[in-house]
Amino acid sequence: MFNDTADEDLMVMYQKGEVRAFEVLLSRHRKPVYNFILRFVGDKETAEDLLQEAFMRVIKGAEAYKRQAKFTTWLYTIARNLCVDQTRRRKHRKHASLDAPMDSSEESGTLMDVIPSNEMASDRKSVNKQLHETMQRAIAALSDEQREVFLMREFLDMPFKQIADVVGVPENTVKSRMRYALEKLRLELDEYKDLAKVVTL
Amino acid sequence: MTSKNDDDDALDPMMRSMRSVWLDMRDGDAEPPARGFAELMAAARVKADAMQPETTEPWWRRGFAMLVRPPMLAAATVVVLVGGAVVLSQRNTEVPMRSASTDHTLRDAEAPAGKLGAARDSPSGAGSAAAAPSFETATTDHAAPVVSERSRRPRAAAPAIVREQVKDLPQPPAEPHAGAKLPADDNAERGVQIADEQEQDLAPKAVKGTDGTGRASQSDGVVASDKVPTARRPVSPPPTEPLIKQAEAAAKRSDCAVVKTTAERIRKLDSNVYKARVVTQPAIARCLK
Structure with a gap:
């Protein structure tokens, strides 16, 4: 019924008491928001909590929502702020999460070390999975500012203007952060370029 | 959603191949756990109920519901009481206005009233019989409500006093039919009562018949009737x-x-x-x- 309806219209319907509209919004954005949060904070449980909190804030703030505002901008602003707060808290506590991504500066070894050479070429799926993990670590190694821009740009296909609105910085700053993020990723993943070519072929 | 051309320009061949990896990662996005979904929907329902506008009911039902609330009922009661008081007070002010409007009626009927007065003073049958009906007609035609209202009032004292005063006045010489009560005497007596009352209420009319418009009375051939109010009322020029x-x-x-x-x-x-x-x-x- 509401599958073709725009997010903003669904939100207005929800403001008028249509719960089904919110259900559609939830089912439409739950997964991308969850994965955005998961890649940002790198922790499943935290991501689940933050996802819940993000939509709770949407519900609480639904009354104040204006039709002129893009819903995804509003939603990802909430999610991003929650992630930033969470990251700050974690840094403040100086408790390293057990399943936190490895720092790129650490002597954590390379993908070649992780994947035994005899299995690498044979099992493409396995290689693909491990390459994803490596990519995830590289992304986690980015600074918060670079990571959020990179995630929104590459994983959510957001235009720079919208990212700038979500992050609250000028568009040029967003582009600059994106450039630095890509440069850092290139450096991080340089030694896996041949492997990436194999997987993508 | 966006064109990647601006990014592609910044990417070297190595990064392009890596991009295919992270784009491939998107396909493997994890499903969020179902935990918390029911809680979210419950919260959403509560909020939806709170946000739901109250326009589902028709306007008249909402208006009625608002009207039957105690404050509105109290306000309506106050309005009715105040309105009633205003209406009553206006009605009270209308009575003098109506009596003022009857001035014209009484002035028009001045000559018949004079005749009535003459009939009262000298109960000769011809004068009283002719005067009383004409007075009543003039009064009831134009100011019937006033007269009827007055007729409802208790007015036992005023005519008695007037009669005493009339008695004190010099009586005209007795005529052959003075003691006889003519058939029209009842009407004449009623007319006398009403005329007395109006004379008491309306001084200008009585005065007018005596001083300024004495000639008018003379023209009708009735002069003696105006002596009674003259004796009781201060003289002021007729309008x-x-x-x-x-x-x-x-x-x-x-x-x-x-x-x-x-x-x-x-x-x-x-x-x-x-x-x-x-x-x-x-x-x-x-x-x-």
């Missing part, structure tokens, strides 16, 4: 007198427009005076022609 003087002055200077206007006013105020004192004056009559 037609200045108008007559004004008309005479205007006629002298041949200002016929003023004469006509003034004569019309006199006629409206007192048609008898108009006939007796305005039309009879040649200078005025010339203008009126």
Whole structure:
């Protein structure tokens, strides 16, 4: 019924008491928001909590929502702020999460070390999975500012203007952060370029 | 959603191949756990109920619901009470206004009232029988509510006093039919009562019949009737007198427009005076022609 309806219209319907509209919004954005949060904070449980909190804030703030505002901008602003707060808290506590991504500066070894050479070429799926993990670590190694821009740009296909609105910085700053993020990723993943070519072929 | 051209320009071949990896990662996005979904929906329902506008009911039902609330009922009661008080107070102020409007009626009926007075003073059958009906007709035609309202009031004292005063006055010589009660005497007596009451209420009318418009009374051949109110009321000039003087002055200077206007006013105020004192004056009559 509401599958073709725009997010903003669904939100207005929800403001008028249509719960089904919110259900559609939830089912439409739950997964991308969850994965955005998961890649940002790198922790499943935290991501689940933050996802819940993000939509709770949407519900609480639904009354104040204006039709002129893009819903995804509003939603990802909430999610991003929650992630930033969470990251700050974690840094403040100086408790390293057990399943936190490895720092790129650490002597954590390379993908070649992780994947035994005899299995690498044979099992493409396995290689693909491990390459994803490596990519995830590289992304986690980015600074918060670079990571959020990179995630929104590459994983959510957001235009720079919208990212700038979500992050609250000028568009040029967003582009600059994106450039630095890509440069850092290139450096991080340089030694896996041949492997990436194999997987993508 | 966006074109990647601006990014592609910044990417070297190595990064392009890596991009395919992270784009491939998107396909493997994890499903969020179902935990918390029900809680979210419950919270959403509660919020939806809170946000739901109250326009589902028709306007008249909402209006009715608002009207039957105690504050509105109290306000309506106050409005009704205040409104009733205002209406009643206006009605009370209307009564003097109506009695003022009956002045014209009474003035028109002045001559018959005079006849009535004559009938009271000298109960000769012809005068009383002729006067009483004409007075009643004049009164009831124009000011029936007032008269009927007054007739409802207890008025035992006033006529008695008036009769005593009338007794004190010098009586005309007895006539052959003085003691006899004619058939019209009941009507005449009622007329006397009403006339007495109106004489008490309306001083100008009584005065007018005596002083200023004495000629009018004379023209009707009834003079004695006006002595009774004269004895009781302070004398003030009738309202037609200045108008007559004004008309005479205007006629002298041949200002016929003023004469006509003034004569019309006199006629409206007192048609008898108009006939007796305005039309009879040649200078005025010339203008009126």
